[in-house]
Amino acid sequence: MTAADDLDTITERWTTLQERAGTRPTSTWPPAMGITRLMTDEERADQAAERADTAPDAPGPRPTPVDIDVLDVMTTIETGLITAADWLASRVQRPAFKAPTGHGWSDDTHRAAVLLAAKDAADPRRWKYAGPRTAPDAAEWLALRLRDAPGPFRRLDEGERQAVAEVAASGVELLRKTLGDARRRETVPHPCPMPCGGQLVVEGGDGAPPKVLCEDCGRTWTEVPSDAA
Ligand SMILES: [Zn+2]
Numbered sequence: 001m002t003a004a005d006d007l008d009t010i011t012e013r014w015t016t017l018q019e020r021a022g023t024r025p026t027s028t029w030p031p032a033m034g035i036t037r038l039m040t041d042e043e044r045a046d047q048a049a050e051r052a053d054t055a056p057d058a059p060g061p062r063p064t065p066v067d068i069d070v071l072d073v074m075t076t077i078e079t080g081l082i083t084a085a086d087w088l089a090s091r092v093q094r095p096a097f098k099a100p101t102g103h104g105w106s107d108d109t110h111r112a113a114v115l116l117a118a119k120d121a122a123d124p125r126r127w128k129y130a131g132p133r134t135a136p137d138a139a140e141w142l143a144l145r146l147r148d149a150p151g152p153f154r155r156l157d158e159g160e161r162q163a164v165a166e167v168a169a170s171g172v173e174l175l176r177k178t179l180g181d182a183r184r185r186e187t188v189p190h191p192c193p194m195p196c197g198g199q200l201v202v203e204g205g206d207g208a209p210p211k212v213l214c215e216d217c218g219r220t221w222t223e224v225p226s227d228a229a
Pocket of ligand 1: 192193194196197198214215216217218219
């Protein structure tokens with residue numbers, strides 16, 4: 001694994017971390033996936049009624065409580081990555097080109113210079129020192145710098161590569177400790193729609209696409225893109 005791969009891992013698994021922390025209220029676990037489309041309309045209506053029920057022991061998905069330990073890990077990883085990106089950008093990112101003030105320039109030349117300066121300052125490849133910056137933003141930007149992607153930057157020296165690699169390694173280690181490499185496995189509150197009517201389980205949460213599996217007949221379902229998602 002290179003340091004850039006470590007950064008890719010953080011980017012790819014950040015959503016899983018958010019789900020584990022319970023900070024993605026729109027997401028439910030287990031994921032509904034295609035299995036909901038196998039229910040009859042009556043079952044669907046029952047499930048909607050259950051969801052509307054506010055009794056704490058009501059069946060159906062409940063809101064996940066926020067996990068403070070996972071939030072701490074996320075803050076640590078995010079702070080490390082953003083601090084590293086701020087630091088690296090201050091060293092390798094070329095300051096935006098400044099348009100001349102106009103003395104001795106024709107209007108056309110001046111206008112062209114102003115446009116060029118504005119375009120250079122707004123180059124989306126630049127790291128932004130202010131505004132909302134997320135862990136994936138920083139991880140992606142740092143990975144591009146390690147891979148010498150083009151842009152208003154000079155190449156990193158060995159010391160800079162090493163410093164970014166250390167931040168990436170400690171971030172990915174924290175992420176792995178928190179999420180684990182194992183897939184989660186939970187039962188699904190619907191019988192298998194095949195004649196066996198067996199127990200369904202859902203596996204996922206490790207970054208790979210989740211999968212529903214019948215423990216009796218062994219049939220599996222994977223998520224298909226849908227407008228219901
Ligand atoms: Zn089955």
